[in-house]
Amino acid sequence: MGDANRPTDEVVYDDAGRTPLGNEAARDAAEPGAAPTEGPAGDTTQEPTGDAPQVAGDGAGCHAGADELRRAAEAAGQSELLQRLATDYPTGPHDQPQSMCPAFGSLRVGLRMRRTATVLCGSACCVYGLTFTSHFYGAKRSVGYVPFDSETLVTGKLFEDVRAAVQQLADPAKYDAVVVTNLCVPTASGVPLRLLPKAIDGVRIIGIDVPGFGVPTHAEAKDVLAGAMLKYARGEAEQGPVQAPREGRSEKPTVTLLGEMFPADPVGVGMLLEPLGLAAGPVVPTREWRELYAALDCAAVAAIHPYYTASIRELQEAGRRVVGSAPVGHDGTAAWLDAIADACNVPADKLAAAKNAFLPIIRKALAEAPVDGTITVSGYEGSELLVARLLMESGARVPYVGTAAPKTQWSKPDLEWLEARGTTVQFRAALEQDKAAVDAVKPDLAIGTTPVVQHAKQQSIPALYFTNLISARPLMGAAGAGSLAQVVNAALASRARFDRMNAFFAGVGDGDTAGIWDRMPAHADKSAGGHS
């Protein structure tokens, strides 16, 4: 052990370590005989003082607390951004559903677009998680990263670093656009991505803020980027001619489809639209920049996922009408065709022709693939209400639907249809609500997120992952009718297998039968609430 007073080689930059602390008096009072007020530099018990909210540097994140980050963002002049996010993505009754980092949504949208580079600006731990997840889900591209520390954050050097990175990356031979995303800490600190150049050598620069304390789900983060791109593309289209889609402009008026969907669904929707004299337009988020112009150049917008608020704003600014819900099942397809025909001024005889052509086929497909059982549905994709409708039209009973998405005016047709049939719909559903629904309903099958599925299976209730097994099937038109029946009926039939497994493992992995004990555990008196 060395002498504590011995001079060291430590470099001292300033007198910060000698600053008197606000909690000093309380500490002294609590510790009679404690060190005098001028504590040694590096005393880890000291805490920063000052009235202004502060954001810690690298390492602060979701666990630092959303309120803290929100306060810091307001202090950094980000009130307008926070206000817009609160309007576009309202929280409540639950303030933030449990889901992955929201920025994953916008990151994935950027990574799926041709000739688009993505750059993240945030804490290293967040970036690690986001890049890991994106590669886990098959991204075949690098994710750019501009690291920071407390010093570059507070001195504004971070913004200069971002600008330099963008400058270096913006090669028109490789890219149409570079997307820079501020994660939580740079957003809270007000790193001003809006001051980045709008374009460099013809490469568009899109700066977005996707903080976890402002965008509740990764589903809505997709809309943040899609909306920002549509806004940019709308500005370009207003200035003059723009690129046509790769396969040329559609000869018929088109319907832009909002929200990611199974690849066969736009094809099915296109078949439904054909007799109306319409065609399916691009799916937003698009896979290429030039598709954005085609998305704006539509006759109407189908808000298949009803929470694309920023994108809808841009499309409405372009003068487009928006239609909610989707052509799922018999009733859903009939109502959707009516709404599209109304939005696009389609004559009654064409509408009748489309309905006569497709509704009997859909009804037959539903009848040939019946589902008999009680099912709870929960998820964070935004298509939960549509899936519930399709299941009910197939014969299932669906007493509960939970979705992490918010309630919007575009979810109204599905909400009304479901509520009229006795279904409870919970928007912004929390995991606890989804699990409580499983406990209360005791369904024959629970469709949900990973923890909901786990909760159900522990009780011998068959369960299916929404994202992997339900979203990976067509839902719309004739192809969608009956497409869920196969996987759902197989799961419903597995109840006996779950009962067998539960009986076999009964009492294993729970209470005193879990873990490794260095002596024989006494059996717990469960009524007393724990082990002795």
Ligand code: SF4
């Ligand atoms: S960026 Fe994502 S992971 Fe990082 S602190 Fe924010 S919400 Fe959490």
